[in-house]
Amino acid sequence: MDTVLELRALVKNFPGHRAVDNVSLSLSRGGFYSLLGPSGCGKTTTLRMIGGFETPDSGQVLLAGNVVNNLKPWQRNVSTVFQNYALFPHLTALANVEFGLRERGDADRREQALRALDLVELSAKRDRLPAQLSGGEKQRVALARSLVLAPQLLLLDEPLAALDPKLRKQMRAELKAVQRRTGITFLFVTHDQEEALSLSDKLAVMNAGRIEQFDTPETVYLRPATAFVAGFLGAINWFGSTGVRPESTRITRQKPSDVPCRRGAIESALFMGNCVHVNTALDTGGRAVAEVPRDQHDFKEGEPVWISWAPSDELNFEVAS
């Protein structure tokens, strides 16, 4: 597979701190990729350097093998879906989608724009102004406006963050479907681990300006490279420098044999619908959470229990956080 984007040792400093610290990354054509990290980790700054809105202090951005560090946004064949959508408020949905095509001077821009609106199922509202569209509809116009230009790479800056939770899940599925249908490479920035895990072919976890791990969702979740990655992608119980996911943590009344275990007491139980999150206080100090199937939960608050796990479920790191 050919490489559509390559970042080489990218560095960006802002007054007082280093926003992006030696980031290298290579994306193959046609994939769905995510940059995942807490706010302030440098993921948006990285995206803005790819889009041409920030200039790297050092390092290189390569698009299809060419260094584009000095190219302006309008000279790069990438497009961005902005967090607040940035739709032109004085233009209809259709005119918004046509904006880039008109710049390019395409004669059949009307047909192209209509097809793009069709792709995001918004043809019926093509004559509405952005103010007359809902959040999800604005989102689709922004997506169509970028996709219609058939960019080499589509950058999405937390595009689902402004939507309500139900709509967010629906748009998530649509986003993936659109990516598969168009075959355009997506680079999706988010701080939501569930979003990144469910959407991505591969995801890069960023922390403090660096990429801590870049791999498939399965590997990143099951074999996190660092304690930060383990902690950021889902909850984790720490037993010394050993991490165990709540779904791999067992609670029993009898002391289990042949597996590592700790003594503790039930603190509380949170009913989650499909399971119960049982919180325990360890006798050695600290806490642990176990995800227990609904029908197996009959623990009382304050009851002494054993907390155990299978050695194969351990996540071990050199330095525990």
Added chain:
Amino acid sequence: MRRALLLPARLWIALFFAAPLAIICAYSLLTRGDYGGVETPWTLESFARLADPLYLAILWRSLWISTLATALCALLGFPLALFIARAGRHKNLYLQLVLLPFWTSFLVRTYAWIFILRDTGLINTVLSSLGLIAKPLPLLYNDGAVLIGLVYNFLPFFVLPMFATLERLDPSLMEAAADLGARPLSTLRRVILPLSAPGFVAGAVLVFIPCLGAYLTPDLLGGGKSVMVGNLIQNQFTTARDWPFGSAASLILMLASAVLLAAVMRSRTARELI
């Protein structure tokens, strides 16, 4: 309680707006006194005299000069406001500079232009000492000088509302335009200009209406040759001692301003602005 609290505002409007307006209305319908002032009988003669082609020409000329001044303010004020809106941390400094002329008297500022424009003024002296002109250019006491004075004095009234509009523009819109392939000039034409319409409307109203009533600038820089409605009204209350005619001209000027303002307020952009 509510009525009591509104009382000062009502009194203020009655005292400083309604009463003077009523007096002007009454004066415009009376006959002139020999030494100024007004006498009975009531008559519509002042309004009839305004229909004279001479006065219509002055009214027309005022509208034309005010339109030109407004257009020039827009032409100069828009780039200036755009520059200030994007000046980052120096924004406030530039805004203060725009307002700096207000620290001196309007009269002093207008006189300063006489020193710049007259035959022995700055421009003519520099040009002739460079050998570029044989005799002084006629820069003062004409429409051009009046226009310069009006634009100079009222430019801040255009820049400030325009700045307010431009500063509110979401920067990500400009980034989105660049991202979609628009070069800076194209972004200006297709995104910034259309979205600045409220600033153009507000700035134009704030410049056009005071220009229409200006009398000091045309008096000093036009040298009496370049008469606008404001000068006509001033003359009626001073040298001509024809208060009814001056009052009638004032009312017509007010009416013209009100009609224009109403037209602007009914327009689409203004409705969006409010």
